[in-house]
Amino acid sequence: MVLQSKRVNLENAPPSFGAAHPTHGSIKSIGSRIRSSIHDPARRRRARTAHSSKYAADQTKRKSKAKAPQLRFDVTSVAPPQMADVEMCDVEQQPAFSTTSYEVPRELLRPTFQEISYDTLSSFEPELLGDDLPDIEYIRDVMEDLGPGLLRAAVTVVPDSPAKNALPTEIAITINDHSDYPPPTHMLAVHGRAPKDAPLSARRQVTLVPTHSLVLGLHCVRLPKFAAPPSAPAYTSEDRTQLTIPVQPLCIPAPATYAFLATFLYTKRTDILLKALLPCPPPPKLDDDRTLLPAFAGRLAATYTGHALMRHIQSVYGLWQNACALGVFVDELWDTIDLAWEVLLTAMAISNGKPHLMLKRPATPPPVASTSEVAASTADSESRASTPQP
Secondary structure (H helix, E strand, C coil): CCCEEEEEEECCCCCCCCCCCCCCCCCCHHHHHHHHHCCCCCCCCCCCHHHHHHHHHHHHHHHHCCCCCCEEEEEEEECCCCCCCCCCCCCCCCCCCEEEEEECCCCCCCCCCCCCCCHHHHHHHHHHHCCCCHHHHHEEEEHHHHHHHHHHHHHCEEEEECCCCCCCCCEECCCCCCCCCCCCCEEEEEEECCCCCCCCCCCCEEEEHHHHHHHHCCCCCCCCCCCCCCCCCCEEECCCCCEEEEEEEEEEECCHHHHHHEEEEEEEHHHHHHHHCCCCCCCCCCCCCCHHHHHHHHHHHCCCCCCHHHHHHHHHHHHHHHHHHEEEEEHHHHHHHHHHHHHHHHHHHHHHHCCCHCCCHHHHHHHCCHHHHHHHHHHHHHHHHCCCCC
């Protein structure tokens, strides 16, 4: 399941939020579910390596290396011949070729680790206030179980069409998922940075993405301050299918890849993320057995053009940019980014005829003996074999 979004062209000025609508009805919140799980004897907490220690170790290892080299790849594009309104002749129109050079880092560095604070979490979910809360890793563990259901509640939401000349402070949505999972708390207005030479009045594309703010707040250290949601969903219909939620602007480097990150934060499914980042599904055990990587990369190089491979490289790079900008430090996310990056760069290196940029050269084979040496060795062996043993 991939998080879907609605794209609109709006004037993207950060709004100021007014008072929340009065609430109608009640629903069990995420915070109450987390608190209930603490006292649930049937629930076993999964063992997990300390989140900060593994990330910090990987980061230190990368910093100990020299600066990652830049790799240069050439991508040739083919443009179809232009049809001219001229008299037919025997000369066949030839396609136009253009070559573009790209430089990409050999490795993607990781930002300095930061942990979420309880004060930050309580701003997204007031029920997480108090001294009797478990550690944050336990809360993440509970949210991993709730994530798929929350994602389903988010992707089935249909927002009303907002005005095209302004970004609203709140928006009405229709809820189509009738499970017992709470509806989204915010509508993200995801957008990129304005070009430096763009006038202040320039319009830019905004993507509306329904979200549960705690899912982001639990994993993103560098979020802007969110508008406080109402204490309970602000339903506007008796059947609880109509709801009004605040709109939250979110500026990130690569809006086109935000759905990859958001879906992963809900599900923690590295297999789904890796498939989304690559041109075709990888071997099932690729993350555990890297010896499968060269053959898979070679298949990608033989199947897809350099232009197609570069598009996927740019998608992985955009995901990396967003993770850095938002301060996401989930080990599984970074491991998947690293794996996709290595696969795609290896495929591009093979496609460019430069496999040595990514693949280690085979070990030097032992020297081949000369014909005379082979003959002498054979004669010596036969002599020893014919000598009787005492």
